[in-house]
Amino acid sequence: MSATQWMDRMVGFHRGPGEATPAMSAFGVKVERRKGMARRRQKQGIAMTETTERIVLASRPVGEPTLDNFRLEELPIPQPGPDQMLLRTLWLSLDPYMRGRMSAAPSYAKPVGIGDVMEGGTISEVVASNVPRFAKGSVVVGHTGWQTYALSDGSSVQKVEPRGPIQAALGVLGMPGMTAYMGLLEIGKPAAGETVVVAAASGAVGSVVGQIARIKGARAVGIAGGPDKCRYVTEELGFDACIDHRAPDLARRLAAACPKGIDVYFENVGGAIFEVVFPRLNPFARIPVCGLITMYNATSLTPGPILLPHLMRAILTKRLTFRGFIVSDFFGRYGDFMHDVSAWVGEGRIKYREDVVEGLKNAPRALIGLLRGENFGKLLVRVAYPSS
Numbered sequence: 054m055s056a057t058q059w060m061d062r063m064v065g066f067h068r069g070p071g072e073a074t075p076a077m078s079a080f081g082v083k084v085e086r087r088k089g090m091a092r093r094r095q096k097q098g099i100a101m102t103e104t105t106e107r108i109v110l111a112s113r114p115v116g117e118p119t120l121d122n123f124r125l126e127e128l129p130i131p132q133p134g135p136d137q138m139l140l141r142t143l144w145l146s147l148d149p150y151m152r153g154r155m156s157a158a159p160s161y162a163k164p165v166g167i168g169d170v171m172e173g174g175t176i177s178e179v180v181a182s183n184v185p186r187f188a189k190g191s192v193v194v195g196h197t198g199w200q201t202y203a204l205s206d207g208s209s210v211q212k213v214e215p216r217g218p219i220q221a222a223l224g225v226l227g228m229p230g231m232t233a234y235m236g237l238l239e240i241g242k243p244a245a246g247e248t249v250v251v252a253a254a255s256g257a258v259g260s261v262v263g264q265i266a267r268i269k270g271a272r273a274v275g276i277a278g279g280p281d282k283c284r285y286v287t288e289e290l291g292f293d294a295c296i297d298h299r300a301p302d303l304a305r306r307l308a309a310a311c312p313k314g315i316d317v318y319f320e321n322v323g324g325a326i327f328e329v330v331f332p333r334l335n336p337f338a339r340i341p342v343c344g345l346i347t348m349y350n351a352t353s354l355t356p357g358p359i360l361l362p363h364l365m366r367a368i369l370t371k372r373l374t375f376r377g378f379i380v381s382d383f384f385g386r387y388g389d390f391m392h393d394v395s396a397w398v399g400e401g402r403i404k405y406r407e408d409v410v411e412g413l414k415n416a417p418r419a420l421i422g423l424l425r426g427e428n429f430g431k432l433l434v435r436v437a438y439p440s441s
């Protein structure tokens with residue numbers, strides 16, 4: 054099974070087939086339904102007011118995405134076939150990887166095609182089902198994308214276990230939580246007393262990294278954007294220290310927070326923050342390379358002070374271990390992740406914060422903001438409330 058296939062399975066995947074050519078709109082513009090739609094919908098037994106909305110990739114961004122790169126479309130709600138069910142989206146997860154899918158540059162996963170529904174993990178309720186194991190009213194986690202309804206044959210969605218708020222399956226008990234767990238424990242391997250540094254520390258992945266580091270007896274030092282995020286990271290999440298990367302003199306403050314150097318640097322951001330961290334790495338430090346969000350909107354690589362020969366010499370002389378990973382590399386460990394992290398959440402040893410945006414229409418603006426650091430916690434779109 055490929056990495057992307059596994060990702061699809063982990064969060065589920067289905068893009069509803071057989072949808073009619075949609076009426077199209079710009080954001081906020083009323084959409085006119087096509088002629089002939091009303092009669093067909095009456096035949097299908099769908100109330101006149103019920104349409105589905107979806108957001109498609111209208112064009113590929115150059116640099117920072119703009120609202121013009123997205124297009125809102127409205128179309129009839131699809132009807133489930135004999136072995137299908139109709140899913141109504143309740144929650145959509147917004148994640149940094151979506152910027153990569155908007156680009157045609159080679160990567161570990163295929164890009165979203167122009168005109169295709171934007172990709173995304175979702176929590177949905179089953180509103181009509183011809184799939185015996187998913188009764189109407191079931192709640193499932195899937196990958197049905199930026200749309201209010203989707204069809205599924207059930208093969209790549211999973212029922213959400215009632216372990217707290219259902220949307221946790223998109224965050225701490227889903228893909229971002231597993232990324233933190235696997236990257237830190239399998240690659241970072243923090244030992245008690247060691248120093249673990251993570252940037253984007255108040256976010257979905259970074260917040261879990263630091264809290265697991267603490268559970269393992271390590272010193273957790275976060276880097277985050279702004280005093281509010283830093284206060285949350287230390288006072289609520291219990292990190293030992295947090296440094297505001299927007300304030301001046303980052304290198305001196307990082308050195309003060311890491312008097313014994315850095316043993317594990319969980320790389321979420323790259324760029325200028327990595328350049329400040331790099332000289333503080335201890336011999337035998339481990340660097341799980343999880344994400345490079347500072348570069349996702351970049352149109353070219355800017356040369357920094359770390360030149361390749363210096364990097365190579367440090368890797369050799371300090372015996373550093375850098376390892377890039379994609380969460381899907383660890384699909385076989387899903388059970389371990391759920392066992393441990395759900396217990397830690399239940400015991401209150403892992404806390405998390407959600408940043409909730411209301412309404413599918415606001416997803417493009419929220420994704421643009423995520424890539425600027427405007428979110429505070431796991432970024433979610435509440436697409437609809439459960440029907441009961």
Ligand code: NDP
Pocket residue numbers: 148149150228229232252253254255256257258259276277278279282298321322342343344345346347348378379380381423424425426427428429430431432
């Ligand atoms: P977050 O919830 O942490 O949100 C992103 C955060 O990144 C922002 O809040 C901001 O935090 C920081 N950020 C954004 N732009 C910049 C910038 N230009 N410079 C510095 N910081 C910036 O997102 P996630 O927890 O979902 O993802 C964190 C990282 O993990 C990303 O790089 C993502 O791609 C990666 N990832 C990798 C996976 C894998 O399988 N390898 C899976 C999931 C995520 P602040 O304001 O504090 O700087």
